[in-house]
Amino acid sequence: QKEVEQNSGPLSVPEGAIASLNCTYSDRGSQSFFWYRQYSGKSPELIMSIYSNGDKEDGRFTAQLNKASQYVSLLIRDSQPSDSATYLCAVRNRDDKIIFGKGTRLHILP
Amino acid sequence: GAGVSQSPRYKVAKRGQDVALRCDPISGHVSLFWYQQALGQGPEFLTYFQNEAQLDKSGLPSDRFFAERPEGSVSTLKIQRTQQEDSAVYLCASSNRDRLAKNIQYFGAGTRLSVL
Numbered sequence: 464q465k466e467v468e469q470n471s472g473p474l475s476v477p478e479g480a481i482a483s484l485n486c487t488y489s490d491r492g493s494q495s496f497f498w499y500r501q502y503s504g505k506s507p508e509l510i511m512s513i514y515s516n517g518d519k520e521d522g523r524f525t526a527q528l529n530k531a532s533q534y535v536s537l538l539i540r541d542s543q544p545s546d547s548a549t550y551l552c553a554v555r556n557r558d559d560k561i562i563f564g565k566g567t568r569l570h571i572l573p
Numbered sequence: 574g575a576g577v578s579q580s581p582r583y584k585v586a587k588r589g590q591d592v593a594l595r596c597d598p599i600s601g602h603v604s605l606f607w608y609q610q611a612l613g614q615g616p617e618f619l620t621y622f623q624n625e626a627q628l629d630k631s632g633l634p635s636d637r638f639f640a641e642r643p644e645g646s647v648s649t650l651k652i653q654r655t656q657q658e659d660s661a662v663y664l665c666a667s668s669n670r671d672r673l674a675k676n677i678q679y680f681g682a683g684t685r686l687s688v689l
Contacts, residue, residue: 506664506680507616551615561678563615
């Protein structure tokens with residue numbers, strides 16, 4: 464089992480709808496969780512970080528963390544074509560390493 | 574600097590050739606990380622520096638990989654006797670606090686290495 468698992472997609476969502484991206488992790492000792500956006504051929508860009516259970520909202524983005532279920536998600540409201548990218552879930556595990564998932568490709572349909 | 578700078582952006586090497594990849598982190602950033610990203614995969618951790626000290630090199634795939642940061646600023650990742658499986662994008666990231674803090678990593682644009 465990989466430490467951080469994501470569905471590779473592609474996930475296709477109509478413009479204006481809510482995109483829901485999911486991630487599970489294996490190390491219960493993990494404390495910090497990140498969502499990065501990566502456009503094709505570009506470097507990852509941090510869009511959200513979350514450290515405690517519950518929801519954290521920033522503009523159109525909401526990160527959700529459930530440590531009991533070892534689950535973290537990212538919701539994108541009012542999806543725009545510019546949101547089309549690969550979304551990487553990253554987790555800082557108990558060894559203080561940041562482990563990335565393979566990423567989910569998101570495609571917003573105009 | 575304004576961001577993390579990596580050079581070269583692209584490198585084509587013949588199998589067996591040695592390569593050196595450079596990372597210039599954001600000025601003042603204590604922590605520096607190297608990652609390897611294969612096509613369609615997420616970044617895989619290679620090594621971590623706090624200032625000039627290499628605190629973790631557990632992700633380096635073989636002894637052909639070597640990284641240094643002698644003055645605690647610019648870092649070089651060297652790959653000796655390159656193999657085709659080394660073809661990937663090599664990403665460098667820096668952060669302004671030690672890794673135990675809730676620091677944010679800022680990534681460079683990466684170096685795309687192609688080994689023929």
